[in-house]
Amino acid sequence: MTNDNPIIETSRLSMRYEYATVLNDISLSVPRGAVVGLVGRNGAGKSTLLRCLVGLEEPSQGSAQLFNCPSLDLTDAVRERLGYVAQTPDLFEWMEVTEHLRTIGQAYPRWNEERCMVLAARMNLPIGRTVKNLSGGDKQKLAVVLALAHDPDLLLLDEPVSNLDPITRREFMRALFLDRASEEERGANKERTIIISSHLLTDLERVVSHVAFMRDGRLQLFDAWDSLLEHLRLVPQPTIDVPRAALVCKNPRDAQCVIDTRLAPEYADAGRILSLDELFEELNA
Amino acid sequence: MRSAYSFNLESEYSRIAMAMLMAVLAVYWLALLSLMYHSEKVVPGIKLLLVMAAGLLAVKGMRQAAALATGARVMGKMQAPQRLRRSWLYASLMSTTYAWGFFVAGGTVLLALSQSSWKWTMAAALFSTILCLATIAVLSRYGMLHRTWSWIISLGSLALVVATSLTIGISAGLDLFGELPMAFQLMLAISWPLLAYRLALNWSNEQPIGVFATREANDGVWARFAGYARRYTILQPAKAAHSGPPTSFQSSPFRAFVLVANPLCMFLAMGQQYLAAPWGSKIGALHIVVLGFVTLYCSWSIVCKDLHWRMVLAPGGLYRGKIGGHILRSTLTLQYTMLLILLLICAVSAWAAFDIPFKRDVEWISKFCVFPIEMLFATTLAVTLRGTGLPMLFIGLFSSLLIICMGTLLWMYGLKHQPELLAVGPTYVCLLLSTTALLIMLSNRLWTIKKLFRFRNWA
Numbered sequence: 102m103t104n105d106n107p108i109i110e111t112s113r114l115s116m117r118y119e120y121a122t123v124l125n126d127i128s129l130s131v132p133r134g135a136v137v138g139l140v141g142r143n144g145a146g147k148s149t150l151l152r153c154l155v156g157l158e159e160p161s162q163g164s165a166q167l168f169n170c171p172s173l174d175l176t177d178a179v180r181e182r183l184g185y186v187a188q189t190p191d192l193f194e195w196m197e198v199t200e201h202l203r204t205i206g207q208a209y210p211r212w213n214e215e216r217c218m219v220l221a222a223r224m225n226l227p228i229g230r231t232v233k234n235l236s237g238g239d240k241q242k243l244a245v246v247l248a249l250a251h252d253p254d255l256l257l258l259d260e261p262v263s264n265l266d267p268i269t270r271r272e273f274m275r276a277l278f279l280d281r282a283s284e285e286e287r288g289a290n291k292e293r294t295i296i297i298s299s300h301l302l303t304d305l306e307r308v309v310s311h312v313a314f315m316r317d318g319r320l321q322l323f324d325a326w327d328s329l330l331e332h333l334r335l336v337p338q339p340t341i342d343v344p345r346a347a348l349v350c351k352n353p354r355d356a357q358c359v360i361d362t363r364l365a366p367e368y369a370d371a372g373r374i375l376s377l378d379e380l381f382e383e384l385n386a
Numbered sequence: 387m388r389s390a391y392s393f394n395l396e397s398e399y400s401r402i403a404m405a406m407l408m409a410v411l412a413v414y415w416l417a418l419l420s421l422m423y424h425s426e427k428v429v430p431g432i433k434l435l436l437v438m439a440a441g442l443l444a445v446k447g448m449r450q451a452a453a454l455a456t457g458a459r460v461m462g463k464m465q466a467p468q469r470l471r472r473s474w475l476y477a478s479l480m481s482t483t484y485a486w487g488f489f490v491a492g493g494t495v496l497l498a499l500s501q502s503s504w505k506w507t508m509a510a511a512l513f514s515t516i517l518c519l520a521t522i523a524v525l526s527r528y529g530m531l532h533r534t535w536s537w538i539i540s541l542g543s544l545a546l547v548v549a550t551s552l553t554i555g556i557s558a559g560l561d562l563f564g565e566l567p568m569a570f571q572l573m574l575a576i577s578w579p580l581l582a583y584r585l586a587l588n589w590s591n592e593q594p595i596g597v598f599a600t601r602e603a604n605d606g607v608w609a610r611f612a613g614y615a616r617r618y619t620i621l622q623p624a625k626a627a628h629s630g631p632p633t634s635f636q637s638s639p640f641r642a643f644v645l646v647a648n649p650l651c652m653f654l655a656m657g658q659q660y661l662a663a664p665w666g667s668k669i670g671a672l673h674i675v676v677l678g679f680v681t682l683y684c685s686w687s688i689v690c691k692d693l694h695w696r697m698v699l700a701p702g703g704l705y706r707g708k709i710g711g712h713i714l715r716s717t718l719t720l721q722y723t724m725l726l727i728l729l730l731i732c733a734v735s736a737w738a739a740f741d742i743p744f745k746r747d748v749e750w751i752s753k754f755c756v757f758p759i760e761m762l763f764a765t766t767l768a769v770t771l772r773g774t775g776l777p778m779l780f781i782g783l784f785s786s787l788l789i790i791c792m793g794t795l796l797w798m799y800g801l802k803h804q805p806e807l808l809a810v811g812p813t814y815v816c817l818l819l820s821t822t823a824l825l826i827m828l829s830n831r832l833w834t835i836k837k838l839f840r841f842r843n844w845a
Contacts, residue, residue, distance in 0.1 A: 155465050177467040191463045193456065195397035205461070207391045208470035231397075247464065 114163035125318040134292030138305040141315035184253035190244030194233040209251035217250035336372030352386040447520035454478040455528035504564030510575035619693040662753040670804030684768035691716035710829025773832030
C-alpha cells in the first residue's frame with residue numbers, strides 16, 4: 102500500500118430506514134495520517150456513518166472500505182489495526198478494569214501492558230474497580246483506553262470525550278498525538294489516521310487536519326482545515342453575482358454568506374476568516 | 387473446540403458460588419453412593435439430587451449463555467479480532483459442557499447402580515433438555531436467536547410446571563419423564579452436545595448481528611412488555627444498603643417479573659394445602675402462619691412504579707403521606723396481574739395436557755374466594771413493615787418466628803388436626819379490610835422520600 106492510498110474510502114454510502122434517510126450518498130476518502138473532525142447537529146448521521154465505516158451497520162446502498170478491505174468483511178489483520186469507541190460503551194460489567202483491559206488486549210499483537218497502564222494512569226482511570234461500579238465518565242475512559250492500548254493505525258471515535266472532564270479531555274487529546282509523534286520520531290512511517298466525532302468544536306479545532314461537516318445525512322463539506330481557514334471567508338451578502346459553486350452557504354437571517362475564494366478570488370481580501378464554531382453555525386443556519 | 391485465550395466469563399462471586407454448590411452436590415452424591423449398598427431407600431434421594439442438579443445446570447447454562455451473548459456484543463461493537471470472539475464462544479460453550487458432563491456422569495452412575503424406576507439415560511436426557519431450553523431462551527432474549535424462542539420456552543416451561551404440579555404432581559411428572567422409552571431419552575441426551583456444536587459452527591466465522599441491537603430484545607410485544615415492566619423498581623431490602631451507583635439489576639424487566647412471580651408461584655404451590663379457605667369454613671393457626679410466609683415473600687418483592695426524581699418534582703407527584711399507598715398499588719397491580727395470568731395458563735394447560743374441564747378449575751378457585759383479600763392484607767403488611775426502615779432485621783426475626791410457629795403447630799397438632807380459629811365469612815373479611823385500611827394509613831406515615839430514594843434507579 103502506498104502512502105497515497107486512502108485509509109478510509111466510501112462510495113455513495115446511503116442508509117435508509119422506514120421512517121428516514123439517515124445517510125445520503127456519502128463519498129469520502131480519508132488520506133493516511135489525517136485527523137478528521139466529524140461535525141454536525143444531533144441526528145445529522147455522524148454515528149451512523151462511523152458505524153457503517155466499521156461495519157457495524159450494513160448500508161442500504163454503497164460501500165465502505167478500511168485499509169482497502171470491505172467494512173462488512175473486516176479481516177483480523179485490519180481489526181488489529183483498528184480502534185473504535187462507540188457513543189455508548191459496551192463493557193464486561195462483572196470484570197475489574199485491569200482484567201477487562203487484559204481480556205481484550207490479549208488478541209492484539211501490538212498490545213503492551215505497560216503502555217496500557219500508562220494510558221490508564223494518564224486518564225486517571227480507577228483500575229482496581231469493577232466495571233459496573235464505574236461512573237459514566239470512567240466507563241468512557243475505559244472504552245478510550247481499550248481503543249488506544251493496542252496502538253491502532255486507525256481510530257474512529259464517536260463522541261469519545263462527551264462525558265470527560267476538561268483535564269481528562271486534554272490528557273485524552275495528548276494521548277492521541279503523543280504516541281503518533283513517537284512513531285514519527287522512530288521514522289516508522291506509521292502515521293495514525295483518526296476520525297473523531299464531537300460537539301466540542303474548540304477542542305477539535307486544535308487537533309484536526311481535516312473537517313467533515315454533515316447535515317441531514319449528507320456530507321456538506323469535507324476539506325483540510327488549513328485550506329478552509331485560508332480560503333473560506335464570511336462576507337456580507339454580496340450585491341454582485343457570486344459563482345454558484347463558490348457560495349458555500351447563505352445565511353439570509355444575518356445577510357451573510359460563506360464564500361470559497363478559490364472559486365471567487367475577488368473575495369480573497371473581503372470578509373473575515375471563520376473559526377470552526379462559526380463555520381458550523383453558518384453551515385447549519 | 388479450544389480456547390486460545392484465558393477469560394473470566396462470570397464474576398468471582400458467581401464462580402465461587404457455583405463451585406461451592408457443585409461441591410455440595412458432589413458430597414451429597416458420594417453420600418448417596420455409599421448408602422446405596424446399605425439401603426434401598428436412597429431412590430428419593432437420587433431423584434432429589436437430579437432435580438437439584440438440573441436446577442443448578444439451568445442456572446449455569448443461563449449465565450454462560452448470557453456471557454456468550456455479552457462477549458459477542460462487546461467484542462463485536464469494538465470490532466476486536468474475530469479470533470478473540472471465537473475463543474470466547476468456545477470458552478463459554480466448553481464451560482457449560484464440562485458442567486453438563488460432570489452432572490451427566492454423576493447422575494448416570496447413580497441411576498445405573500440404583501433400583502430406581504428411572505432409566506439410566508434419564509440423567510443425560512433431563513440435563514440436556516434443561517440446558518438446551520435455558521441456553522436457547524437466554525440467547526434469544528439477547529437477540530442471538532429469533533426472539534420468539536424466549537417467549538415459547540418461558541411460557542411453555544411455566545405452563546408445564548404449573549399444570550404438572552396441580553394435576554399429577556412434579557414427582558409423578560418426573561417419573562413419567564424417567565420412564566420414557568430409552569431411544570427417546572437418548573435422542574434428548576445428545577441434544578446439548580449437538581446444540582453446542584451447532585452454535586460453535588454457526589458463530590465461529592460469522593458474527594451474530596442481532597446481538598448489536600440492544601442489550602435485550604426490543605421488538606414488538608416484548609418491547610411493550612419490557613417497557614412497562616421497566617417502570618417498576620424492585621425495592622429489594624439488600625439494595626437499600628447499596629451506596630454506589632445504580633447497578634444494572636433493575637434494568638432487567640425479566641428479573642423484575644420473576645421476582646414478583648415468585649411469591650405468586652408460592653401461593654399456588656402452597657395454596658392446595660394451606661391457603662384453601664372456602665366460604666363458611668374455619669381457618670386454623672397454620673393458615674395464619676402461612677399468610678405470614680406470604681407476607682415475608684411479599685416484603686422481598688414490593689415494587690414502586692415510576693420511581694424517578696421527576697415524580698417527586700411533578701405537580702401531584704409523590705410526597706409523604708401517599709408513598710405507602712403508591713407502593714401498595716404498584717405491587718398489587720403486578721401481583722394481581724401475575725395471579726390472573728398464572729391462573730389462566732394453569733387452567734388452559736391443565737385442560738390441554740390432562741383434559742381437566744374448566745368446571746373443576748372454577749370449583750378449585752372457589753376454595754380461594756378470600757385469597758385476593760388476604761393477599762391485599764399480606765401485601766399491605768409487607769409494605770408497612772418495610773416502611774419501618776429495618777428490613778433485614780425484620781426479615782430475620784419474622785422468618786425465625788414463622789418457622790418456630792409452624793414447627794410448633796405441626797409438632798403439636800399435625801397437618802390435619804389444626805385448631806380452628808376463625809370462620810371464613812363477613813366478619814373475617816371485615817377484619818382483614820379494616821386492618822388493611824389502618825395499615826395503609828400507617829405505611830403512608832412511615833414511608834418517606836428519603837427511604838424511597840435509597841432504591842433509586844437513576845445515576
